[in-house]
Amino acid sequence: MLQIVRIQCRKMSTQARLLVSPATALVDDKVDITVERLAPRQPVTLHARLSEGTARFQSYAHYRADDTGRVVVAKQPSLGGLYTDVDQMGLFWSMQPSPGQRPGLRLRKKDVSTPFLVDVRVHEGHVDVMGEENLPWLATTTVERWYLGHGVKRVPVREGRVRGTLFLPPGDGPFAAVIDMFGSTGGLAEYRAALLASRGFAVLRALAFFAYDDLPKEMVNVDLHYFEEAADWLLSLPNVQSHGVGVVATSKGVEIALSMAAHMDKVAAAVGISGYTAVTAAPLRYKDTVFPCAPWVPEGLVFTEEGYVDVRNVLDTTKEPGIKAYVQVEKAQCPIMFVAGEDDLSTKAVFFANQAIGRMKAHGKTNYTLLQYPKAGHLIEPPYMPHCALYYHRVFDWCMLAGGEPRSHAAAQEDSWHKILSFFRTHVDKNNTQSRL
Missing domain, CATH: 2.60.40.2240 (Acyl-CoA thioester hydrolase/BAAT N-terminal domain)
Incomplete structure (x- = not known):
């Protein structure tokens, strides 16, 4: 128009x-x-x-x-x-x-x-x-x-323990399934899920796991069964392809997405954006195993003169129990895409992505892709959204540095978004149509 x-x-x-x-x-x-x-x-x-x-x-x-x-x-x-x-x-x-x-x-x-x-x-x-x-x-x-395209349906979800929002494209499907997660701020942010659905995917978002509805107020223990229950429910829908889900996550959510890929054969592909590849903040539970989290190192905090915080070095993954906290990505059978900015001041995203890829290579795996962007920061969003170099984290009550140079960060957002869409169409969508580009 x-x-x-x-x-x-x-x-x-x-x-x-x-x-x-x-x-x-x-x-x-x-x-x-x-x-x-x-x-x-x-x-x-x-x-x-x-x-x-x-x-x-x-x-x-x-x-x-x-x-x-x-x-x-x-x-x-x-x-x-x-x-x-x-x-x-x-x-x-x-x-x-x-x-x-x-x-x-x-x-x-x-x-x-x-x-x-x-x-x-x-x-x-x-x-x-x-x-x-x-x-x-x-x-x-x-x-x-x-973010919400014409005809896309938004459905609040309360199924068993699962809390979130389901977005369905117009039509009868069956649509490729994607689970969308963010990080340690909790709550339910729906914008990326709505946009993914507008591009043809059935998306469960933003799969809330704390600080939302009747879920725990704080992130104390993370139960991977919760996410498995969510995947099973999504795949059971009649207008959703049943063979497997894609998972996309940012920051804290990345370790959960990678853990799903490592331990659940129902995950068809995973995308981790600006995240850790080790368990952080709270132990992760699945079946009879408790995966420890990397120790918090307070002296790793760096405060600017304005009181803003650089948290890149607050985790110790160089010795036990930090070494045991690394996600066993080498067990994943599905393709995994890592998206990392070289100027991420919230996580050492490039370091953690390469650590995971190193584990995969050591086990003879080739099912990985790394999108590494110079001068890009932490908050790699869908295209044309404003670069955010500083953001308020309501859980920690800090203004945290995200890093990045605006133009380079914008280029990273545009490039990564279209590659993520293509990645999911290739590995999750059995219809594999390109009509929604």
């Missing part, structure tokens, strides 16, 4: 025209932004803003119209602002908290039944618009960015 906004230019005798296509799309879709009917070589500032609850984010970039009075964002370079050079989606991934927002603010969609509403404006000249609310504008429009 093409949305055209014609607004009488302030301070000009002509009309600028702002074109956005598509004006309604999923968050991992690119959009084309064009400004027309400017004066030749006219300097302008493109400004994007969005609100989610009380959170306010914005970005801006400086452009100069060509000789015909046009700015085509996908073809012309930004000359300044929050990013430079040619970048079609720069206005989206470069967003930052507006001035005055609390430290550690992270943009996460809390209600996937509504879109992010991104207000895009064109301003006269090259100006710094951060924090400015009432600057004159030449043209404006609002873009809808959705």
Whole structure:
């Protein structure tokens, strides 16, 4: 859909025209932004803003119209602002908290039944618009960015012990099954699961395992049977392929996903993003075995002058019981993909991924893939989401460093997302259609 906004230019005798296509799309879709009917070589500032609850984010970039009075964002370079050079989606991934927002603010969609509403404006000249609310504008429009695609069903889940949300694509299926998990902040974040379902998967998310509903308030012991029960329930649904599930997890969730892959033959593929490959924070139980967790090393904490925390070195996996805490990934029969940023300041993701791959190689395994990204940080999200270098961790009550350089991190998000989709289509979806790319 093409949305055209014609607004009488302030301070000009002509009309600028702002074109956005598509004006309604999923968050991992690119959009084309064009400004027309400017004066030749006219300097302008493109400004994007969005609100989610009380959170306010914005970005801006400086452009100069060509000789015909046009700015085509996908073809012309930004000359300044929050990013430079040619970048079609720069206005989206470069967003930052507006001035005055609390430290550690992270943009996460809390209600996937509504879109992010991104207000895009064109301003006269090259100006710094951060924090400015009432600057004159030449043209404006609002873009809808959705995680939940048209026709995707959202179903709250309370089955036995399992708590979470099921997302089902439109149609009868049978759909490939995926379980989606995050980390040690607990609760239920649904946005990635909704987007995966919008790309054709039946997704159980965000499989909550503590700090949600009637589940334990704190992460004391992690029972792998809980996740097995969830996988069995998901695979039993009539519109879901029954041969096996894919599992995708971030941070603390990665060790659970890898443990599922190591000990359950119903796992068809696993993706671990920015996580440990050892059991951390709480022991892991499965059948008659208790897998110990790596010891916490308080002196490994590093505080910045602002009071922010670098937690990369708080685990000791160099001696017992830390060595025994490593997940036995060499037992996994399914393919495993590791996604790691080289500048992750929350986990030593590259180190832990290579440790796991080393174990697999030592046992003659080749069922691994490593996506390693220079200058990428911890929070590798779906594409075009703002880079978050600092985030508030509500369990620890700290602002934690995540690392990463914005443009490189954005590139990692875009590349890894499409490879994750392809990975699951190849190894989990027996229909293996490419029609939902």
